[in-house]
Amino acid sequence: MKNRISIMALVLPALGLCFPPGAPMSEFGPSQVSLSAYFDHSGQDLFDDASPSVLNSTGLSLDYGAWPFIQFGLFAGATEFDVALPDNRLSDSAAFAYNSDYSFSAGGSLKLATPRIASNTTRAVAFGSITYLDSKDVPGNSKTGLIYNAGASVQYLFLNRINFVLGGEFYTVIGDQKSATDGFVQPFSTSAPSGRVDYLRGLVGVEYFFKGKNRPFISVAFRPTGNIGWHDELGLRNASISVSLGAMATLGKEKQDAGEDDPGMIDQ
Secondary structure, eight states: OHHHHHHHHHHHHHHOOOOOTTSOSSOOOSSEEEEEEEEEEEEEEETTTTEEEEEEEEEEEEEEEEETTEEEEEEEEEEEEEEOOOGGGTTOTTOOOEEBOOEEEEEEEEEEEOOOBTTTTEEEEEEEEEEEEEEEBTTOOEEEEEEEEEEEEEEEEETTTEEEEEEEEEEEEEEEEEOTTTOOEEEEEBOOTTOGGGGEEEEEEEEEEOSSTTOOEEEEEEEEEEEEEEETTTEEEEEEEEEEEEEEEETTSOOOOTTOOOTHHHHO
16 A cells, blocks of 8 residues: 555656645636635545445645646645445444544645636636545544545636636545454455446536635535435535635735735736
């Protein structure tokens, strides 16, 4: 698993073009930095027997747009990783679910965008990110792994303030679980009973830029799969929703007074 993480940590940031929790959906720059707090609730099935699981992540994201159409990001925080019993084991009195406390998680991201067209309102954005997590439950079972995604979207900016996003992504979780009882290590990954299509998620998002200094914003994104559902204990199944609150600032430049719009914040 350590070898897989090392290889993926090197390769995926180069291939991925990103949409991590916490970062604005629209790119910014040049010389702009964004700081935001995020919460992401993601449900996915794991293992071959389709065990429902949930990843609740919260933390801070720091993103830098060195140029108008490229953005780099780092994010860190804590993630709760709970795994329920698969449907075929619900009647097994000897089986138990995996429920971890919030533990450390962190990752990196990259995003590329085209110039805006159609009166400076519309553009395409490619994105990707990679997240490392390490969690344990009360008995001492541990899960170590990676979450990674990559995809693309079309974005439409309305009145220089509301950014609508529509697209899709490839999303998966991969790692190892270590048993507290016998030390047995079992690989896990997103289950895919229908094949690779189960790794695909749609993307519907919107972000709103408020008036004022440092361009405060709120972003909301919903990512459903074809197997979306609901789990009574975990919440969303095979889908995710994320919310972030933050602000942007231009490095080395004097900011405008609060209440004034700065088109360059978004449209440069």
